[in-house]
Amino acid sequence: MTNHLFSDEHVCTHLGDEYERFHGAVVPPIYQNSLFVFESFERLTEAMKDEQSSYLYWRGTNPTVEIVEKKIAALEKGEKCKLFSSGMAAISSAILTFLQAGDHVLSVSNIYGHTTKFFSYIEKFGVSHTNTPSTDLDVIESLIQPNTKVMYLESPTTMTFKLLDLKAVSSLAKKYGIKTIIDNTWATPVFQNPITFGIDIVVHSVSKYLGGHSDLVGGALITSKEIMDHLFYHEFQLLGGVMPPYEAWLVMRGLRTLPLRMKAHQESGLKIATFLENHTSVKKVNYPGLKSHPDYELGKQQLKGYSGLMSFELTNNSFDSVRNVINSLKQFQIGVSWGGFESLVISPNYGYNTEQLINSGMDPGLIRISVGLENVDELMEDLDAALKLKARSV
Numbered sequence: 001m002t003n004h005l006f007s008d009e010h011v012c013t014h015l016g017d018e019y020e021r022f023h024g025a026v027v028p029p030i031y032q033n034s035l036f037v038f039e040s041f042e043r044l045t046e047a048m049k050d051e052q053s054s055y056l057y058w059r060g061t062n063p064t065v066e067i068v069e070k071k072i073a074a075l076e077k078g079e080k081c082k083l084f085s086s087g088m089a090a091i092s093s094a095i096l097t098f099l100q101a102g103d104h105v106l107s108v109s110n111i112y113g114h115t116t117k118f119f120s121y122i123e124k125f126g127v128s129h130t131n132t133p134s135t136d137l138d139v140i141e142s143l144i145q146p147n148t149k150v151m152y153l154e155s156p157t158t159m160t161f162k163l164l165d166l167k168a169v170s171s172l173a174k175k176y177g178i179k180t181i182i183d184n185t186w187a188t189p190v191f192q193n194p195i196t197f198g199i200d201i202v203v204h205s206v207s208k209y210l211g212g213h214s215d216l217v218g219g220a221l222i223t224s225k226e227i228m229d230h231l232f233y234h235e236f237q238l239l240g241g242v243m244p245p246y247e248a249w250l251v252m253r254g255l256r257t258l259p260l261r262m263k264a265h266q267e268s269g270l271k272i273a274t275f276l277e278n279h280t281s282v283k284k285v286n287y288p289g290l291k292s293h294p295d296y297e298l299g300k301q302q303l304k305g306y307s308g309l310m311s312f313e314l315t316n317n318s319f320d321s322v323r324n325v326i327n328s329l330k331q332f333q334i335g336v337s338w339g340g341f342e343s344l345v346i347s348p349n350y351g352y353n354t355e356q357l358i359n360s361g362m363d364p365g366l367i368r369i370s371v372g373l374e375n376v377d378e379l380m381e382d383l384d385a386a387l388k389l390k391a392r393s394v
């Protein structure tokens with residue numbers, strides 16, 4: 001469907017804009033209509049034979065949404081993309097499309113919290129789940145069961161930012177006839193294209209970098225034509241978590257600057273990671289762009305760049321110390337989510353879950369920051385002041 005020879009910049013700025021189709025409008029319009037009408041009943045019945053490529057009803061296709069789907073499919077080097085109302089809508093649809101009662105899912109390392117909750121949720125339909133904290137291939141292979149149908153991946157992993165060898169994991173899965181799904185939100189299609197390593201489905205929370213402006217919630221699912229031919233008529237249309245055209249239009253606007261924004265996030269991210277790594281109040285920085293990261297060499301093979309989300313661990317890892325640093329920051333706002341223009345800070349340490357954190361391989365002194373598009377020197381000054389304040393107060 002999509003031409004993989006186009007540069008990311010071309011895809012983001014112009015692919016699918018089709019001026020002649022929209023009266024020369026430089027920005028494609030928002031089709032804010034729930035249904036499409038036909039000249040005759042026969043035309044409508046004809047369109048219903050192929051709902052994927054006809055315009056009938058909003059819960060299937062929409063011209064504005066479709067332009068963005070074309071762009072994201074091309075960026076991910078995939079055949080087909082559908083947009084969803086949230087990242088979780090895309091993730092749950094991807095998982096369900098491969099599963100039946102009696103099947104087993106293997107998820108690897110630290111994955112997004114609500115995805116883990118979804119695996120618990122589908123236990124009531126007879127689907128079992130194992131998670132391994134390890135990214136080691138032998139450990140992963142030892143946990144495969146005869147009924148394992150899906151391997152669910154994130155690379156880098158949530159909060160801990162470890163990498164998985166995507167080529168190796170996908171060929172391991174293929175050997176056992178297991179389908180692979182990866183959450184590629186951190187890297188964005190600008191920095192990582194898991195389909196080129198043999199992964200079956202890529203999902204994104206569009207709410208993060210793809211949207212990029214903290215003004216929308218959405219999801220994307222990219223896969224082969226074959227998988228989409230089933231998924232479109234089932235998990236997409238029946239669960240109905242579709243993206244509205246106005247949100248799609250905002251994503252289109254966000255995408256125009258995606259390659260530029262990712263360059264800026266990477267540049268500031270690397271500066272801040274290096275700064276933190278050399279700070280006396282910091283024990284460890286989890287960022288695959290640092291040469292000291294245990295997976296740095298692997299990253300160079302499968303990542304084209306590094307985004308602005310990372311974590312670091314305080315030398316003093318008490319909850320009080322975590323809280324003091326977070327509360328002292330002025331440029332980094334306290335909030336969930338990430339990937340927007342604004343710098344954000346959060347910790348998985350809530351003061352009452354230390355044991356749980358340690359069991360999932362997370363240091364209680366872990367703080368996650370999303371480096372935004374502000375002046376990087378000001379961001380570093382802010383971090384330095386907060387970290388020094390903490391050192392004084394303990």
Ligand SMILES: *Cc1c(COP(=O)(O)O)cnc(C)c1O
Pocket residue numbers: 086087088089112158183185186204205206207208217218219337
């Ligand atoms: C935010 C997020 C999600 C969920 O996306 P929503 O758009 O909030 O539903 C999934 N995976 C990762 C890695 C995320 O950061």
